[in-house]
Amino acid sequence: MVSPIYFIALPLLTAFLLPLFGKIHKSLIRIIPGLLFAYLAVNAVVLLMQTSVDKPIITEIAGWAPPLGINLMFTPFSGFIATVISLLAFLVWAYSYLFKKVEFDNAVKYFVLLMLIVAGSIGVVITGDIFNQFVFLEITSISAYSLTAFYRGRDGAEAAFKYLIVGSFSSVFILLGIALIYGHLGTLNMADIAANIDKIPPKLKVLIFILLFVGFGIEAEMFPLNGWAPDAYSQAPGPIGSVFAAMTSKAGLYALIRMIYTLFDISSAYKTLLIMGVITLVFAETIALRQEKIKRMLAYSSIGQIGLIMIAFGLNTQLGIFAGLFVLFNHAVIKSLLFLSASFLVYNSKVKYISDLEGMGKQMPLTALLFSLGAFAIVGLPPFSGFWGKLYLLMATANKGMVVLLALILSVSIVEIVYYFRVIHRLYFREYTGKYQVQKPRWNAMAAMLILGLTIIVVGLYPDLITSYIQQATDALIDKQNYIHSVLPNLGLN
Amino acid sequence: MSELTINQILTYTFYGTSLLLIMIGFYGVLTKKNLIKIMLSFSIVDSGVNLLLISIGYINNGTAPIFSPSIMEKIHKGISVQMVDPVPQALVLTAIVIGFGVTAVGLALIVRLYRHHNTTNIDEIKNLKW
Amino acid sequence: MKLKGVIIFILLAYIFFILIGGFLSVQFGKNRMNVAKAYIEKTPKDLQVANVVTAVVVNYRGFDTLGEVTVLFLASTGLASILFRRREIHTELNPRRRSVQASRIVQVAGKALFPLMILLGGYVFIHGHLTPGGGFQGGVIIATGYLFLLIAYRKFAVKHNTITWIESLAGATFAGLGIMGLILGKDFLENFMLTGKLNDLLSGGIIPLIYIAVGFKVAAELTGILDTLLSISVDVNTNSKNNNNE
Amino acid sequence: MTTLLTALIIIGALILIIVSIYVVSHKDLLVATIASSIISLILSAFYFVLQAPDVALTEAAIGVALTTIIFVVTIKNTKREEE
Numbered sequence: 001m002v003s004p005i006y007f008i009a010l011p012l013l014t015a016f017l018l019p020l021f022g023k024i025h026k027s028l029i030r031i032i033p034g035l036l037f038a039y040l041a042v043n044a045v046v047l048l049m050q051t052s053v054d055k056p057i058i059t060e061i062a063g064w065a066p067p068l069g070i071n072l073m074f075t076p077f078s079g080f081i082a083t084v085i086s087l088l089a090f091l092v093w094a095y096s097y098l099f100k101k102v103e104f105d106n107a108v109k110y111f112v113l114l115m116l117i118v119a120g121s122i123g124v125v126i127t128g129d130i131f132n133q134f135v136f137l138e139i140t141s142i143s144a145y146s147l148t149a150f151y152r153g154r155d156g157a158e159a160a161f162k163y164l165i166v167g168s169f170s171s172v173f174i175l176l177g178i179a180l181i182y183g184h185l186g187t188l189n190m191a192d193i194a195a196n197i198d199k200i201p202p203k204l205k206v207l208i209f210i211l212l213f214v215g216f217g218i219e220a221e222m223f224p225l226n227g228w229a230p231d232a233y234s235q236a237p238g239p240i241g242s243v244f245a246a247m248t249s250k251a252g253l254y255a256l257i258r259m260i261y262t263l264f265d266i267s268s269a270y271k272t273l274l275i276m277g278v279i280t281l282v283f284a285e286t287i288a289l290r291q292e293k294i295k296r297m298l299a300y301s302s303i304g305q306i307g308l309i310m311i312a313f314g315l316n317t318q319l320g321i322f323a324g325l326f327v328l329f330n331h332a333v334i335k336s337l338l339f340l341s342a343s344f345l346v347y348n349s350k351v352k353y354i355s356d357l358e359g360m361g362k363q364m365p366l367t368a369l370l371f372s373l374g375a376f377a378i379v380g381l382p383p384f385s386g387f388w389g390k391l392y393l394l395m396a397t398a399n400k401g402m403v404v405l406l407a408l409i410l411s412v413s414i415v416e417i418v419y420y421f422r423v424i425h426r427l428y429f430r431e432y433t434g435k436y437q438v439q440k441p442r443w444n445a446m447a448a449m450l451i452l453g454l455t456i457i458v459v460g461l462y463p464d465l466i467t468s469y470i471q472q473a474t475d476a477l478i479d480k481q482n483y484i485h486s487v488l489p490n491l492g493l494n
Numbered sequence: 495m496s497e498l499t500i501n502q503i504l505t506y507t508f509y510g511t512s513l514l515l516i517m518i519g520f521y522g523v524l525t526k527k528n529l530i531k532i533m534l535s536f537s538i539v540d541s542g543v544n545l546l547l548i549s550i551g552y553i554n555n556g557t558a559p560i561f562s563p564s565i566m567e568k569i570h571k572g573i574s575v576q577m578v579d580p581v582p583q584a585l586v587l588t589a590i591v592i593g594f595g596v597t598a599v600g601l602a603l604i605v606r607l608y609r610h611h612n613t614t615n616i617d618e619i620k621n622l623k624w
Numbered sequence: 625m626k627l628k629g630v631i632i633f634i635l636l637a638y639i640f641f642i643l644i645g646g647f648l649s650v651q652f653g654k655n656r657m658n659v660a661k662a663y664i665e666k667t668p669k670d671l672q673v674a675n676v677v678t679a680v681v682v683n684y685r686g687f688d689t690l691g692e693v694t695v696l697f698l699a700s701t702g703l704a705s706i707l708f709r710r711r712e713i714h715t716e717l718n719p720r721r722r723s724v725q726a727s728r729i730v731q732v733a734g735k736a737l738f739p740l741m742i743l744l745g746g747y748v749f750i751h752g753h754l755t756p757g758g759g760f761q762g763g764v765i766i767a768t769g770y771l772f773l774l775i776a777y778r779k780f781a782v783k784h785n786t787i788t789w790i791e792s793l794a795g796a797t798f799a800g801l802g803i804m805g806l807i808l809g810k811d812f813l814e815n816f817m818l819t820g821k822l823n824d825l826l827s828g829g830i831i832p833l834i835y836i837a838v839g840f841k842v843a844a845e846l847t848g849i850l851d852t853l854l855s856i857s858v859d860v861n862t863n864s865k866n867n868n869n870e
Numbered sequence: 871m872t873t874l875l876t877a878l879i880i881i882g883a884l885i886l887i888i889v890s891i892y893v894v895s896h897k898d899l900l901v902a903t904i905a906s907s908i909i910s911l912i913l914s915a916f917y918f919v920l921q922a923p924d925v926a927l928t929e930a931a932i933g934v935a936l937t938t939i940i941f942v943v944t945i946k947n948t949k950r951e952e953e
Contacts (some may be wrong), residue, residue: 003806005806005812008687008690009799009802009803009806009812012690012694012795012799013795013796013799013800013803015694015697016697016791016792016795016796016799017792017795017796018792019788019792020788020789020792020793059811059812060811061686061687061811061812061813061814062683062684062686062687062811062812062813062814062815063805063810063811063814063815064683064684067658067659068659068662068663068666068684069684069685070684070685070687070688106705109701109702109704109705110705112701113698113701113702113705116694116697116698119694123691129687131585131588131685131688132685132687132688132691135588135592135688135691135692135695136691138592138595138596138691138695139691139694139695139698142595142596142599142695142698142699142702143698143702145599145603145702146599146698146701146702146705146706149603149606149705149706150705152606155621155622157603157606157607157610157706158607158619158621158622159622160603160706161529161600161603161604161607162622164596164599164600164603165523165532165536167596168536168539168596169523171592171596172516172539172540172543175543175547175589176516176543176546176643178585179543179546179547179550179582179647180646180647180650182547182550182581182582182585183550183647183650183656184649184650184656185658186579186656186657186658186659186660187658187659188581188659189659192659201649204646204649207642207643207646208646231622235622500873500876501652501653503876503880504652504653504876504879505648505651505652505653507876507879507880507883508652508879508883508916508920509644509647509648509652510644510883511883511886511887513640513643513644513647514640514887514890515886515887515890515909516643517636517637517639517640518887518890518891518894519890519894520636521632521633521636521894522893522894524632524636525628525629525632526894526952527952528899528952530899530941530944530945530948530952531894531899531902531952533941534893534894534899534902534903534906534941535893535894537906537933537937538890538893538894538906538909541909541910541913541933544913544925544929545913545916545917546647548916548917548920548922548925549652549920550650551920551922552652552653552920552921553653553654553655553657554653554654554655556655556921557921558756558921558922558923559664559675559676559677559921560674560675560676560677560754560755560756560923561667561668561674561675561676561822561823562674562754562755562823563823566822566823576655577664577676577921578920578921578922579657579660580660580663580664580676580677580679580680581659581660581663581680581685583677583680583922583924583925584677584680584681584685584688585688586922586925587677587681587692587760587924587925587928588681588688588689588691588692590925590928590929590932590933591692591695591696591760591928591932592692592695594696594699594932594936594937595695595696595698595699596699597937597940598699598700598703598849598853598940599699599702599703599706601853601940601941601944602702602703602706602707602853603706604944604948605707605944605947605948606706606707608947608948608949613949614948614949614952675924677922677924678924748927756923756924756926756927757923757924757927758924760928760931760932761924761927761928761931764928764931764932764935764936765931767936768931768935768936771935771939846936849940850936850939850940850943853940853943853944854943
């Protein structure tokens with residue numbers, strides 16, 4: 001009993017019914033989302049094993065063949081990202097299972113919002129209809145606004161309001177783009193649009209591209225449209241930081257990549273993505289160096305990683321996409337670990353300065369170790385999974401003969417090393433001030449973090465575990481004609 | 495006036511008005527300092543986008559896409575009936591509801607910001623750096 | 625500051641001319657239906673639904689509508705999580721609301737209008753597949769009826785328990801009807817019932833059922849949102865004191 | 871569409887633009903909110919002319935009634951004047 005439809009149908013059903021489950025027994029509120037996420041993870045893994053490049057899994061909805069009805073596309077590419085999201089969703093649930101700061105009534109809302117943000121992100125990734133993608137993007141962003149403002153003791157409302165303003169701009173641009181596409185082609189199905197995109201005059205195609213690029217770029221935290229991101233990351237509850245890094249930004253990135261690779265065939269689009277990626281990377285990493293608050297630093301570092309992914313996909317080579325997907329996987333796993341462990345390291349500090357975690361290395365040895373593991377991995381040191389992503393990326397740039405870019409990525413890595421090691425230095429080589437009480441993570445949070453840490457080490461030692469899936473995903477993304485023909489098999493007839 | 499010029503005028507009226515609404519709204523969002531004014535401006539932007547979508551779906555001499563008894567009678571008599579495009583209407587229904595949801599969340603945030611900072615001026619709410 | 629306004633004005637004017645150039649290429653009033661043509665042909669034949677927009681909203685693009693209902697659900701959950709901290713506050717009556725009494729005219733009018741609004745709303749969403757209107761519109765009308773009572777009678781409080789039950793069950797009905805199709809070996813949200821005859825009240829298979837569920841859900845959701853907003857003062861006042869920590 | 875209807879549409883469009891400028895520029899938020907419900911009202915008429923009765927009904931119900939009400943409630947809980 002596996003189908004892509006369950007990624008959406010079951011979280012929504014559970015979210016609607018969760019308040020009623022709470023009336024039966026209070027603990028059900030925490031347990032049932034876990035069962036759901038566990039099922040989603042199994043669903044994703046089984047589907048990912050079933051799907052192959054030449055036979056993506058297509059689910060029709062309401063019994064209408066694709067150009068008429070909405071369809072879901074579980075290709076190796078979208079499936080890979082959906083699997084990463086659903087596996088991390090389970091870990092985030094495990095981490096927040098016994099969340100002390102969330103009381104009963106808020107727990108309902110917290111888990112409802114968590115389920116819907118996960119369903120929305122997966123929906124963006126697996127849908128095959130551009131307006132449906134917009135609807136899921138809105139579900140993701142509205143739950144993100146509410147989650148950002150979830151704690152009252154912080155400036156969450158301010159961050160959420162900024163996010164809401166920027167997000168509303170993005171939805172207007174996307175809607176205008178969709179309106180132009182529908183006005184010319186009379187269809188909203190992505191494969192149908194991709195097949196007929198040449199019917200749109202070239203100049204107009206560029207206009208639509210810009211509208212959608214800006215719209216999705218905001219969600220993907222592309223510079224200069226990412227002013228909201230560090231505030232939202234730092235004001236949201238701890239685990240939600242990792243949700244933003246691993247899920248919502250991935251959903252925006254996916255929409256961007258799908259648009260550039262499948263919907264449009266503008267050659268300068270890749271170059272635009274590459275240039276925006278470089279700007280995002282340089283800008284974010286320089287600002288990260290100057291941050292004094294730990295979560296803002298992590299947020300800017302996260303934006304920098306997204307810049308790396310955009311560079312990789314902007315290269316428009318097979319190796320580039322491969323590297324991009326590897327970095328994307330690393331970013332999701334490692335950034336989650338960093339956010340989750342960091343929020344325990346500065347648990348009792350209100351402002352969460354980097355200086356607040358001085359000497360915590362001795363007070364919370366395991367959490368600090370996991371944080372350092374994540375820091376080593378994200379800068380790309382050899383035995384960890386982050387190394388392979390960066391290595392493939394450097395190989396891809398070298399293959400394209402972009403020496404300047406290669407040098408740039410290397411020098412930005414040095415900047416990364418500087419600010420991460422500054423934090424690690426404070427963790428281990430400063431005295432514990434005793435200003436803030438130590439908050440030991442409970443077993444469930446510890447388990448979630450240990451699994452993430454283990455993944456980083458295992459994938460670092462045996463990268464072949466995931467390379468075959470990434471290779472399939474790469475082939476699936478490149479093969480645009482196959483995407484169109486598997487959705488619309490009768491295209492040649494009419 | 496001939497059918498053609500009327501069509502030309504209507505093109506400019508509908509597309510021009512809706513895009514003007516969007517731009518007026520954007521101007522309000524970008525220049526106004528009051529949080530409630532910003533949300534009001536966004537609701538104008540939304541209205542503009544919705545009008546744009548509906549105008550794209552209009553077809554000359556079309557009827558509303560409903561097979562009411564009177565229309566069925568016409569069809570049985572063999573008179574051809576042209577209906578306007580139903581898809582943009584469905585999209586706008588969705589867009590209106592989404593817009594309402596976003597507005598409600600935004601206003602709730604404004605109330606909380608006001609209780610926290612005792613102002614609705616965006617310049618005075620600057621605990622976080624942009 | 626004046627300069628900033630001028631710059632923004634010029635920028636927006638530039639965007640305006642680019643966009644209008646783009647949209648003028650989409651000729652107004654021209655028939656260029658592609659997918660929509662098939663919808664108009666198939667709806668009366670295959671689905672026996674008179675209102676094509678309803679068929680598109682609930683059936684062909686029903687997945688969007690599920691998302692849309694979720695957005696409203698999210699808005700009401702998000703609103704409550706943004707504005708409230710503790711649960712008791714819901715039931716506690718707002719002192720500010722109690723202190724101001726609505727005039728007699730408003731009260732009588734509210735009492736008289738309320739049943740009419742409920743009837744009208746119910747009519748609109750039950751006939752969603754035949755006439756203009758449907759679940760959303762009917763739900764909004766019912767919520768407006770409640771609003772009259774909320775304004776007219778300060779002591780009137782909506783039972784939150786009831787709202788929770790209605791919104792949960794109505795939402796679950798929507799998603800459940802969709803999953804029912806899967807259980808019966810069809811697609812998600814695919815019609816599995818007899819379609820009946822065009823323009824009959826009992827036609828269109830599961831489409832009217834889904835639209836009625838949507839109507840109940842929208843009504844409950846919006847009533848909840850209005851009630852939350854109308855009783856804000858208590859909560860936020862008590863909480864704002866210990867909020868300034870930075 | 872007939873000439874008369876076209877003329878009415880143009881007048882409506884002009885009112886729409888004038889009112890929206892008024893909404894954006896007026897200092898009293900309550901007045902601006904009420905004015906913005908006029909925008910929804912005219913839009914609802916436009917939708918009807920464009921043969922979209924479903925959307926017209928929705929805009930009338932949500933745009934004119936509900937959105938205005940939540941704005942008014944918010945203004946009541948914050949400040950009425952924009953400074």
